[in-house]
Amino acid sequence: MxxxxxxxxxxxxxxxxxxxxxxxxxxxxxxxxxxxxxxxWSRLTATQKDDLFDRLVAIAQLEEMPAPEAPPKRxxxxxxxxxxxxxxxxxxxxxxxxxxxxxxxxxxx
Numbered sequence: 185m186x187x188x189x190x191x192x193x194x195x196x197x198x199x200x201x202x203x204x205x206x207x208x209x210x211x212x213x214x215x216x217x218x219x220x221x222x223x224x225w226s227r228l229t230a231t232q233k234d235d236l237f238d239r240l241v242a243i244a245q246l247e248e249m250p251a252p253e254a255p256p257k258r259x260x261x262x263x264x265x266x267x268x269x270x271x272x273x274x275x276x277x278x279x280x281x282x283x284x285x286x287x288x289x290x291x292x293x
Contacts, residue, residue: 187245197237204233 204225207214211222228236 193238193241196241197234200237200240201230201233 208226
């Protein structure tokens with residue numbers, strides 16, 4: 185991308201700062217996110233405002249960055265109806281309790 189002439193960068197900075205200053209005066213009429221931005225903008229010093237627009241102009245001049253890679257597509261899990269699938273049977277739990285031995289009967293006779 186061609187570099188921007190310095191006169192144009194100054195114009196963009198001055199016009200941008202002036203526009204945001206005016207927007208900050210109308211902050212009560214804005215939606216909440218814009219109102220928060222306008223209030224933050226009004227707290228910046230003149231130097232910070234100029235620096236911000238200088239950075240914006242510099243970023244606009246950068247070569248286009250490649251688009252970020254798309255995240256891998258999720259494979260949907262197949263869902264089954266309970267009647268379609270035979271669930272494994274749970275193993276029976278072994279009990280650790282000892283069974284009391286029944287008293288032996290003495291043989292009569």
